[in-house]
Amino acid sequence: MSDKAAGAFLTIGELSDSLGLPQHILRYWETRFPQLRPLQRAGKRRYYRPEDVALAQRINRLLNQEGYTIKGVQKLLSQRMGPSADMAPAPAAAPAAPQPSAPAVAAGMLPAIRQVRADLARALADA
Incomplete structure (x- = not known):
């Protein structure tokens, strides 16, 4: 080229x-x-x-x-x-432009993400 x-x-x-x-x-x-x-x-x-x-x-x-x-x-x-x-x-x-707000959104979602992770770990342990 x-x-x-x-x-x-x-x-x-x-x-x-x-x-x-x-x-x-x-x-x-x-x-x-x-x-x-x-x-x-x-x-x-x-x-x-x-x-x-x-x-x-x-x-x-x-x-x-x-x-x-x-x-x-x-x-x-x-x-x-x-x-x-x-x-x-x-x-x-x-x-x-959306990138600066992305960490703020992710931080706000962190507790929900951790809860889903914990639920999945429990479900896998029970299986």
């Missing part, structure tokens, strides 16, 4: 190598995220435009680093894909 210019189209193999994912994952994402639509030439060869590459990188980050589910990423992308919402850095910062 280093041989190509910054705005060059990437094949599915080149994109999968750069993301560290198998090609079938990218094909699956195309079925789940309507925003991800690479160009397809003769023989169904896929060519990812720079905006497709940015979107695939964002989907990969949200799923594999930030812990979103497929449905969560679908919802996030459908909210963010307005007329002025390209793959600019601003949307990438959007998921960071």
Whole structure:
């Protein structure tokens, strides 16, 4: 990929190598995220435009680093894909807002989680 210019189209193999994912994952994402639509030439060869590459990188980050589910990423992308919402850095910062409240929520749920854990331990001991 280093041989190509910054705005060059990437094949599915080149994109999968750069993301560290198998090609079938990218094909699956195309079925789940309507925003991800690479160009397809003769023989169904896929060519990812720079905006497709940015979107695939964002989907990969949200799923594999930030812990979103497929449905969560679908919802996030459908909210963010307005007329002025390209793959600019601003949307990438959007998921960071809920993170500060996550520890507070987790701390509030800690007694309930401990109770469930204790109930499960008792159920396993009785089995």
